[in-house]
Amino acid sequence: MQKKVIIVGGGAAGLTCAVRLKQINPGAAVTILEQNDRVGKKILKTGNGRCNLTNLDMRPEYYNHPDFMEKCLKRCSAREVIAFFNGIGLLTRTDSEGRVYPYSETAASVLDVLRRELEKNNIEVVCGAAVREITKKDTFIVKYDGGEAEGDYLVLACGSQAQAETNGYDLAVRFGHAIIPVRPGLVPLRTAESLRSVSGLRVKCQAEVVRGTDTVHRESGEILFKDEGISGILTLNLSRHAAPGNAVVIDFLAGTDRKTVAKLIESRPEPEALTGILPKMLARAVTQNLDGFSAAKVLAALENFRLTVSGTYGFGQAQIAMGGVDITGINDDFSSRLVPGLYMVGELLDIDGACGGYNLHFAWASALIAAESLGFEKK
Ligand SMILES: Cc1cc2nc3c(=O)[nH]c(=O)nc-3n(C[C@H](O)[C@H](O)[C@H](O)COP(=O)(O)OP(=O)(O)OC[C@H]3O[C@@H](n4cnc5c(N)ncnc54)[C@H](O)[C@@H]3O)c2cc1C
Known part of the structure; x- marks a missing residue:
C-alpha cells in the first residue's frame, strides 16, 4: 500500500527528509508544504553564501545536548552527510579546520542538487502553503493556505520561524509537546x-x-x-x-x-x-x-x-534560534514519544550547535535519520 508523508517546511531538513524518503522507498507519496514562495531560501544565505554544510571535527560537545547528540552522530556523522550529498551529485571541499563546503563554494549548488532530486523523484512541492492547523485521527489532516492534505506520517521541519503567525512550535504544542523558551542564538x-x-x-x-x-x-x-x-x-x-x-x-x-x-x-x-x-x-x-x-x-x-x-541582538541578526521543541518528548529516531507517526527534525527542536557547520549538520542528520525510520522497507 502506498504510504503518504506530509512534510511541513521546505528548508534544509524538510528537503533532505523528502529526498532520502524517496531514495529508500520510491513508492512513497511525499508532499512538502512550504509557506514561502520557494523552498530552501535560508540555505542560500548560509556560510556567507558558501554554505558550510558540515564539519569533519564532529563532536557531541559542540551541541547543547551532548548525550542526545552522541546517539544522533553515531547514526549520522559528517561522513554520512557528505556521502548523501555526493550521492545526489554534490562535490564538496574541506578547509584546514574541517569545515565542509560545496566544491563550487556556492550555497546555490546545495539547493540546486536538492531541487533536482525533488523533480526527478516526483516529490510534490506546494509553495505559499503556510500550515495553520493539523488534526490527527487515523491519518493526519493538514490545513494550509489554499488547501488541505492528508498523510499517514507527518514530519514537522519548520525551523525557527519564531515570529511567524503559525509556526512549528504552535503546531508541536497542539500535539502535547513542550517548548523550551526560544531566543536568538549565534548572535552579536x-x-x-x-x-x-x-x-x-x-x-x-x-x-x-x-x-x-x-x-x-x-x-x-x-x-x-x-x-x-x-x-x-x-x-x-x-x-x-x-x-x-x-x-x-x-x-x-x-x-x-x-x-x-x-x-x-x-x-x-x-x-x-x-x-x-x-x-x-x-x-x-x-x-x-x-x-x-x-x-x-x-x-x-x-x-x-x-x-x-x-x-x-534580535532574531534578525541571529543565525539560529536556541530553544524549541523539548527533546525529552522525542525518540532517538526523531519520532514523537506522544503521537504515533509524527516526526520532528532540524532547528525546530531544542538542539543548537557552534558555528562551523554544526547547525546545518543537525538539520541534515536529523532528517536523514527520520527518513530512514519512517517505517518503510529499505531498498
Ligand atoms: C545568515 C545565516 C547563516 C547561516 N550559516 C550557516 C552555516 O554556514 N552552517 C550551518 O551549519 N548553519 C548555518 N546557519 C543555520 C542554518 O541555516 C539552520 O540551522 C538550518 O537552516 C535549519 O534548517 P531547518 O530546515 O531546520 O530550518 P529552516 O532552514 O528554517 O527551514 C524551515 C522551513 O519551514 C518553513 N515553515 C515554517 N513554518 C511553516 C508553516 N507553518 N507552514 C509551512 N512552512 C513553514 C519555513 O518557511 C522554512 O522554509 C545559518 C543561518 C543563518 C540565518
Whole structure:
C-alpha cells in the first residue's frame, strides 16, 4: 500500500527528509508544504553564501545536548552527510579546520542538487502553503493556505520561524509537546559599555564568558567591535553560553609571548607604546582607566579587558534560534514519544550547535535519520 508523508517546511531538513524518503522507498507519496514562495531560501544565505554544510571535527560537545547528540552522530556523522550529498551529485571541499563546503563554494549548488532530486523523484512541492492547523485521527489532516492534505506520517521541519503567525512550535504544542523558551542564538552580544570609539575594529584574541567566578565558556577567534556590543564568529559562539549580567573577558595577548610584551612596554612606558600591539583606538580603550602605566598593570589590562553582557541582538541578526521543541518528548529516531507517526527534525527542536557547520549538520542528520525510520522497507 502506498504510504503518504506530509512534510511541513521546505528548508534544509524538510528537503533532505523528502529526498532520502524517496531514495529508500520510491513508492512513497511525499508532499512538502512550504509557506514561502520557494523552498530552501535560508540555505542560500548560509556560510556567507558558501554554505558550510558540515564539519569533519564532529563532536557531541559542540551541541547543547551532548548525550542526545552522541546517539544522533553515531547514526549520522559528517561522513554520512557528505556521502548523501555526493550521492545526489554534490562535490564538496574541506578547509584546514574541517569545515565542509560545496566544491563550487556556492550555497546555490546545495539547493540546486536538492531541487533536482525533488523533480526527478516526483516529490510534490506546494509553495505559499503556510500550515495553520493539523488534526490527527487515523491519518493526519493538514490545513494550509489554499488547501488541505492528508498523510499517514507527518514530519514537522519548520525551523525557527519564531515570529511567524503559525509556526512549528504552535503546531508541536497542539500535539502535547513542550517548548523550551526560544531566543536568538549565534548572535552579536550587547554590552553595558559603549564601544563606539572602537566600532568596526576586528581583533584576534581569546575570550571567555564569566558568570560570578566561574568561566562558563572559553574560545579563540576574531571579535568585531560594534557601537553597542561585539560580533564576529568568536562572539557568536560565546552568545550560546552568555546571559545578561555575565562578563566577557577578553585576552588580547593569547598566543603571544608575554615576556616580550612586558619588555616592549617597559622600554616605552607611555600609552602610545601599545599602538604597536593593538589598533590605536583599542589600545586607548583598554588603558583609559589605568591608574599608572607599569608593565604589570598594562599586561593585566590587555589580558583582562572586561565587558558586561546586557543582552543579545534580535532574531534578525541571529543565525539560529536556541530553544524549541523539548527533546525529552522525542525518540532517538526523531519520532514523537506522544503521537504515533509524527516526526520532528532540524532547528525546530531544542538542539543548537557552534558555528562551523554544526547547525546545518543537525538539520541534515536529523532528517536523514527520520527518513530512514519512517517505517518503510529499505531498498
Ligand atoms: C545568515 C545565516 C547563516 C547561516 N550559516 C550557516 C552555516 O554556514 N552552517 C550551518 O551549519 N548553519 C548555518 N546557519 C543555520 C542554518 O541555516 C539552520 O540551522 C538550518 O537552516 C535549519 O534548517 P531547518 O530546515 O531546520 O530550518 P529552516 O532552514 O528554517 O527551514 C524551515 C522551513 O519551514 C518553513 N515553515 C515554517 N513554518 C511553516 C508553516 N507553518 N507552514 C509551512 N512552512 C513553514 C519555513 O518557511 C522554512 O522554509 C545559518 C543561518 C543563518 C540565518
